[in-house]
Amino acid sequence: MATSADPIAPVLHYAAFTTDPAGGNMAGVVLDAAGLDEAAMLAVAEEVGHPETAFLSAAPEHPAETGRTFTVRYFSPKMEVPFCGHATVASAVALAERIGPGGLVFETQAGTVPVEVTADDDGVLWATLTSVEPYVEPVGDLDVAQALDALNWRLDELDPGLPPRIAFAGSRHLVLAAATRERLADLDYDFSGLAQYMTDRDLITLQLVWRESADVFQVRDPFPVGGIVEDPATGAAAAALGAYLRDLGEAGPAAVLTLHQGVDMGRPGLLRVELRDGDTRVRVSGAAVRAPAGG
Numbered sequence: 160m161a162t163s164a165d166p167i168a169p170v171l172h173y174a175a176f177t178t179d180p181a182g183g184n185m186a187g188v189v190l191d192a193a194g195l196d197e198a199a200m201l202a203v204a205e206e207v208g209h210p211e212t213a214f215l216s217a218a219p220e221h222p223a224e225t226g227r228t229f230t231v232r233y234f235s236p237k238m239e240v241p242f243c244g245h246a247t248v249a250s251a252v253a254l255a256e257r258i259g260p261g262g263l264v265f266e267t268q269a270g271t272v273p274v275e276v277t278a279d280d281d282g283v284l285w286a287t288l289t290s291v292e293p294y295v296e297p298v299g300d301l302d303v304a305q306a307l308d309a310l311n312w313r314l315d316e317l318d319p320g321l322p323p324r325i326a327f328a329g330s331r332h333l334v335l336a337a338a339t340r341e342r343l344a345d346l347d348y349d350f351s352g353l354a355q356y357m358t359d360r361d362l363i364t365l366q367l368v369w370r371e372s373a374d375v376f377q378v379r380d381p382f383p384v385g386g387i388v389e390d391p392a393t394g395a396a397a398a399a400l401g402a403y404l405r406d407l408g409e410a411g412p413a414a415v416l417t418l419h420q421g422v423d424m425g426r427p428g429l430l431r432v433e434l435r436d437g438d439t440r441v442r443v444s445g446a447a448v449r450a451p452a453g454g
């Protein structure tokens with residue numbers, strides 16, 4: 160098995176949740192990571208520098224599958240994360256370019272994630288992931304106050320109709336809703352302070368949102384625990400937001416939501432969130448395209 164001292168594995172570079180290589184969120188994809196140990200994967204992710212890099216290998220429990228079931232691990236430059244939506248979309252598109260569109264199964268540390276890849280009329284590949292079972296839990300007033308302090312936000316700048324919650328659909332996210340677009344646009348936070356706050360609570364990102372309309376949201380995701388100031392497009396948090404909105408009765412039981420992310424960073428991305436009646440899981444869809452290594 161390769162170690163961190165061995166040569167870096169070949170890495171593909173994709174922009175996810177966009178059809179423009181200059182938009183969305185960059186992900187590294189290693190399609191054959193069977194020979195890499197954890198230290199080597201982290202070293203690759205650190206060298207690549209994208210918010211996450213996905214490492215795929217054939218799932219050992221499915222030896223008879225025709226190359227469509229994979230074990231996937233996700234690493235930021237600083238740590239492993241249990242699940243990453245944009246790297247899932249990127250990986251699924253990379254696979255579809257090689258083995259054709261259709262169904263895939265990703266075995267992740269968060270659980271089994273089915274992915275369906277289709278091509279639109281222009282030949283652009285779109286991937287739809289189905290989350291693991293989500294949950295939503297309350298968050299205490301003191302925890303909210305500490306998060307706001309790290310963000311340099313005030314309590315009266317939050318939308319009272321969308322109260323703070325922790326939401327999970329593969330990883331944990333604190334959802335905070337800004338009352339105005341201006342509040343969301345002005346993001347200048349305490350990087351180390353927020354990183355410690357999130358580490359203490361096992362959070363992957365903060366899902367900061369502004370409700371533009373009943374089914375359209377502008378979102379931003381600080382990601383200091385991963386060594387990244389802000390994630391330009393966050394599929395795991397999008398799934399968590401879908402679960403959050405359904406839990407509050409603000410969406411669903413069947414709904415389609417549109418999330419715009421990365422706009423304030425100059426890397427606009429588009430995420431489609433679908434809730435289906437009778438299925439508590441959340442579906443997140445987006446395109447992905449090959450991109451230069453530097454994004």
